[in-house]
Amino acid sequence: KAGVTQTPRYLIKTRGQQVTLSCSPISGHRSVSWYQQTPGQGLQFLFEYFSETQRNKGNFPGRFSGRQFSNSRSEMNVSTLELGDSALYLCASSLATMNTGELFFGEGSRLTVL
């Protein structure tokens, strides 16, 4: 069974640009969560989608947004990039509809903002 797939794996942007990251969950998984990982702040929850609906959102500015499609694939978008947005963005999928916390992570998209 294929794991969680994130694209692109690496990308470089400049300040002020926007970026879209994609995540394909494990087949059958309907929940997709996004996390930002940085050396200074560690792993921080961005948002979680289930059946195309955002169920939870972390404490990030409105520049960070996401969506989920009917096939459970998800995208996140960051507009007006800042240097501090440089991070590893991790997507995780989950089979369960209820709270289990058992997440399956992709390898991440490493964003560098210059």
Next chain:
Amino acid sequence: AQSVTQLGSHVSVSEGALVLLRCNYSSSVPPYLFWYVQYPNQGLQLLLKYTTGATLVKGINGFEAEFKKSETSFHLTKPSAHMSDAAEYFCAVQTGANNLFFGTGTRLTVIP
């Protein structure tokens, strides 16, 4: 609000020695607790989890953790370290639907 604190950002052990990674939690409700491992340039992988029931939880790769409510702890152990255990380990507590609060991580180095 639920949170976790990992004591020690770096831990070094000799190959074959006991591995002990410390995690304390704060929660006003019975917590769901997790340990995840991250190898270089990879995502996170679930090692083990505690939800309810038996307080000693066994996970993959020979790791186990014990939930101690009186000490608000969920320390991760392994009797004998292998070189392949070198990685970063994250303790986490569930705070919402598939929403985890992660600790700051402990980097484990295994010395041959």
